[in-house]
Amino acid sequence: MGVTLKDIAREAGVSVTTVSLVLRKDPHPMISVKTRQKVVDVALKLKYRHNAYARALRTGKSQLIGLLMFDLDSKIAISKQETIDSAIRSRGYHTLLQTAAGHADNMRDIILELASSAVDGVVIIQPAPFVSAEMLLPLVERDIPIVTLEPIEGLDIDCITVNRKHGVYLGVSHLMGLGHRKIGLLHADASDPHSAPRIEGYRTALDESGIPVDESLLIETGLGCKGGYEAAKRLLDQSGSCTAIFCNDDEVAIGAMRAILDAGLRVPDDIAIVGFDDIEMGVYATVSLTTLAQPVNDLAERAVEILFKRLDAPEENLPIQMIGLEPRLVVRESCGALLKANKRL
Amino acid sequence: MGVTLKDIAREAGVSVTTVSLVLRKDPHPMISVKTRQKVVDVALKLKYRHNAYARALRTGKSQLIGLLMFDLDSKIAISKQETIDSAIRSRGYHTLLQTAAGHADNMRDIILELASSAVDGVVIIQPAPFVSAEMLLPLVERDIPIVTLEPIEGLDIDCITVNRKHGVYLGVSHLMGLGHRKIGLLHADASDPHSAPRIEGYRTALDESGIPVDESLLIETGLGCKGGYEAAKRLLDQSGSCTAIFCNDDEVAIGAMRAILDAGLRVPDDIAIVGFDDIEMGVYATVSLTTLAQPVNDLAERAVEILFKRLDAPEENLPIQMIGLEPRLVVRESCGALLKANKRL
DNA sequence: ACTGTTTACTAAAACGTTACACTATTATCG
């Protein structure tokens, strides 16, 4: 149905090979300018489009990188996706974004589908807790390079992530610097691998100042605004005595703020809030959000860089990379630091 | 490198055809249970995965639907994407999500790429103002069915959209029912095809009540929280006299709320707010958002339904469909209706 | 015992490319 190289060859009076050579802009082979021009003209006239399948079948390469996401609920994950996407595009490759729409079953399906020789490489943006080493086997067996943005237990693959432990440490230390001693922590449940480092960072910060950890201030939260709202409510109900809350991420923080306001308290006057991620919405929250910014650009660029190093050198046994980037504290209204500074004036 | 049908055929002592027949689970051909079992066993043993490219090349079908988005900034667009994705999955097809990451140039690239026989059909979630009829030509020429969620000028293709005019009419009428007479409208700029229907709906509602339209209350807004924040600021600066604002969408509304609070005013006491879309964040805004909910599920299901009707009957000349679904008013705090009801008690 | 039918399977040709190994033709040089 479509126009093929054969059609162009016939029309231009040359061989299929020549047409292929010309249209691929292969600089090496010797084709006269005249022939080149004729082929290009005919191709344009017939509105030729290459058949991606035939090309991929023949070359074994698709110029396609699979971008695997669990869902599109989190703004920070989306901004990672966008940045990675553009890094891949800038290298002349295309992106095949796959989302599991919040279903772990889909994740397995998608990985199998990607393994059907569909992509040259894979970046997994939200691996855990949805992706296990075993699920990635089909890709590993076919030597399809994988980079994840979070470590996967039991599998040695390139991983470039954010040092969440240190981030939480920075945030909690900041709150302590403002005088807070009773600091709540809304953390994801244990199945989320981000949870443990966060709790560690929290403990480290408190330990360092010799403050004992009050376990009742550690509250498990669901994800999203809704999760934060409910978790903060539980925290406020059970112990009215905390003066600050460190939230799992900005979306949880926005939900938590709403719960605090609903309880008749003010942010940051009565309770200070710190989030994690630095999403745009945080800036426009009723009380703008102090947070730890993830180095999204860096993260994306380096992830793609590592992936392409492997693509370019398929045979070489490059060492597995495990890199942790540092988040950066962004001070806005919700932590009360600005309020305090103003008062001092 | 991968295991092919040939490998299985050799190992199982049958022909390639037989293997293909068995593994595709073609019910028609007569293959004995014994042979069938042997082939399946060998395939499993060798960890066979079909080669998607070879299959697509041979059959001319990829079982892939392209899902085209301009960006992932808007929550409502994402929820449409997720719903459409799962509708496509439930039909045994796969989704190829492509985002232009906010660059119109990418959009053209992506469409060309999709036209390289890469997909069997396309759903465009945010066509306007980024996609023109001319850009879609490569798809149209190859008879790849397209469904958009918004009309595209100059091109007759299936379109299933939301009746924004009526939505705005409902929202503005609701505000008028609450006694508001000076109602601001934050609308996208004219390049956005949603803009005109919104303004129309606004005018219709006012006309119906015999209220003259004060043009100074119609303010052009950028997208996202930031856009809403800035536009609301402009509105408040130039005329302090409006008592309600209808916002282009929920994200704009959240930004606008922040601007109102920054100006020392309260929502909804001093200024009532109504948004459009019904995103989750609106529920957890400091003042929960009254809005017009888009019928996302319906939208997605019907879009996919139309697409598959065309896929299943490629030759039949099905009539072009243009469907507008009705949004639904969701009353929360920001419009002041609840406040008023409480006072009355 | 012959035709005809059913059952179980297979050979070979596509699909549109690319890659490899060639062949003409023309130019260069001692």
Add this chain to the structure above:
DNA sequence: CGATAATAGTGTAACGTTTTAGTAAACAGT
């Protein structure tokens, strides 16, 4: 002038699958 080299191309075999048209064997019917 003949030999060599450079230039400009071409023919054909893959890539892994599906599809079409077939064959070989077993079986039934008269």
